[in-house]
Amino acid sequence: MRLIPLSTALAAMLAAGAAQAEMPPIDAAELAAWQSAYAEIQAMSPKWAVQGGDAFHASAAAGVPVVYLDVRTPEEREKGVVAGALQVSLTELATEAGIAALPESKTTIMAVYCKSGHRSALAIPLLHRLGYVNATSMQGGYEGWVEAGYPVE
Numbered sequence: 001m002r003l004i005p006l007s008t009a010l011a012a013m014l015a016a017g018a019a020q021a022e023m024p025p026i027d028a029a030e031l032a033a034w035q036s037a038y039a040e041i042q043a044m045s046p047k048w049a050v051q052g053g054d055a056f057h058a059s060a061a062a063g064v065p066v067v068y069l070d071v072r073t074p075e076e077r078e079k080g081v082v083a084g085a086l087q088v089s090l091t092e093l094a095t096e097a098g099i100a101a102l103p104e105s106k107t108t109i110m111a112v113y114c115k116s117g118h119r120s121a122l123a124i125p126l127l128h129r130l131g132y133v134n135a136t137s138m139q140g141g142y143e144g145w146v147e148a149g150y151p152v153e
Contacts, residue, residue, distance in 0.1 A: 050121070052139045056111040057150050067103055069112045069135070071123045072142065076115060082142065083151040090119045093126055106131040113138040113145065 060066045068085035070077060077087055092098040103110070112120040112127065112135055120137040127135035138145070146152060 050117070050139045051111070051136045053111075053113075053145045053148055053150060056138060057148070059109070065109065067108050067110045068138075069102075069110050069123075070114075070142070071112060071119050072114050076142075080142075080146070080152040082111075082113065082145055083153050085113075085153075090114070090123055093123055099130065102127075102130070102132070107134055108132065110135040111138045112136065113141045116141040116143055 056066050056068070068082040070081050070085040070087045071090040071093060073089050074087075081087060086101060086103075088098045088101050110127065110132060112123050114120045114123075117137060117139055120141060124135055124137050140147070
């Protein structure tokens with residue numbers, strides 16, 4: 001029996017129409033890798049909460065320490081940043097310099113933001129893998145923060 005990669009099988013199903021396609025045999029190692037990744041996503045998904053800027057702003061105003069982490073590019077940050085934000089672009093986040101710029105305490109509440117929310121959502125799994133259990137993507141990103149009239153630099 002000839003085994004084919006999962007990606008090839010999925011492409012064949014899409015091309016033929018899912019209702020009509022027969023699933024070809026899947027390589028056991030590839031299937032195990034996909035199942036492991038899926039299990040990890042399921043286990044982490046409660047930590048992937050998205051919180052609005054209003055909640056972070058209210059928490060900070062009430063005295064709860066919140067660290068804002070801007071994962072946008074340096075060019076985007078020229079237009080402004082959330083007041084006091086750490087600035088580590090998403091592409092730098094997995095580097096030694098990027099990790100060194102993060103808070104020492106792994107329990108720090110982090111509001112992670114980008115322009116609108118996509119890159120910050122991508123940063124959350126990496127931050128959780130690094131042990132930052134309270135890293136949350138800020139819904140609406142920088143644009144939402146500015147629209148709400150909150151402080152920027």
